[in-house]
Amino acid sequence: MILHIDMDAFFASIEQVINPRLKDKPLIIGSRGNKTRTVVCAASYAAKALGIHSGMPSQEAFSICPKLEFVAADQAKYIWTSEQIFQMLKDYDLPLNYASIDEFQLELASHPNPLNLAKKIKEQIYANFNITASVGIAKNWLLAKLASKLNKPDGLTLIDDSNFEQVLRQTSLDKLCGMGGKIGANFIVSGLKTCWDLYLNLPGFFDENQGDGSLKKKTVPGIPKSISHSYTLPTAQINPQVIQAWIRLLSEMVATRLRQQNLVSATAHLWLNGPQIGNFGAQKTRQLATNDGYEIYQRTLKIMAKSAMKNPKIRAIGVTCSSLSRSIYQPLLSEDIRREELINALDRINNRFGEGSIHPAITVLTH
């Protein structure tokens, strides 16, 4: 059995706890701070009831409800809360999976009373964080996740042999994980409307192991302490653009290696060597870990700006990323999702045609 926990309107609920004035109000969380020119990345239940949903341009949301409350997304706060919930769930000493920032799965091999356990977890989450979660229980994660969605918010749903057919008959296909996009659209075109229609056509789809494996014990190979690249220039350089181009190139190289190992880094370190400055090294740690070369580059530039040197001659440059961890978060904000899609596309091109086949324009200055 899988117990799937899905937090209710997670980001919006966290903001409502912090600022009780927002409680029960229609509230949206914007990807960016500009109220009228961003995208809804989360909506409270009062906003959802008006037809406002994530992915909607904020302008459209305000046209539906001019009195809508607005808060700019604070990812660090949501990640922190998510980690606290994860730590709390660890105490149950059951195989635990971090499905996304607001979804967690526990595997119950043989629990005498899964419903009681689910109630206890829901109560504990509410007691500790003042927010609600919906829980679904079923024989595999696909059905458990579906179950968690059926009675939101604050829901508790068990799908077993006794209600399997009834639940699937009542549930439209797009509720099923993975059916929101093109695959679902294709099924709908071919006349399948409910999950039960899908079951009749593809009974194996809901089998015990279908899509499962997420909770199989993952072996975590050792995480390296740091990843770095450095380069010694043929002659000392004073042109800041050329120096920046090298820092960018080294940042991209480090970032590529982070992504290859599915790692993110919270600390960027810049090392410079030159005749006037000798060895200069400084680092900066940010709460949000990254494996985006541009972001690492930006962080190293900030380090350089603070070094109080004005255009020194540079002979060697090193970029190091440390405080490494596994990349487990899906990007939260629509801009970040687009950015990740772009980086993935660049990685695919460079994997196919050789590293550096496609690269940021500034790095041509290193040729």
Ligand SMILES: [Mg+2]
């Ligand atoms: Mg959720």
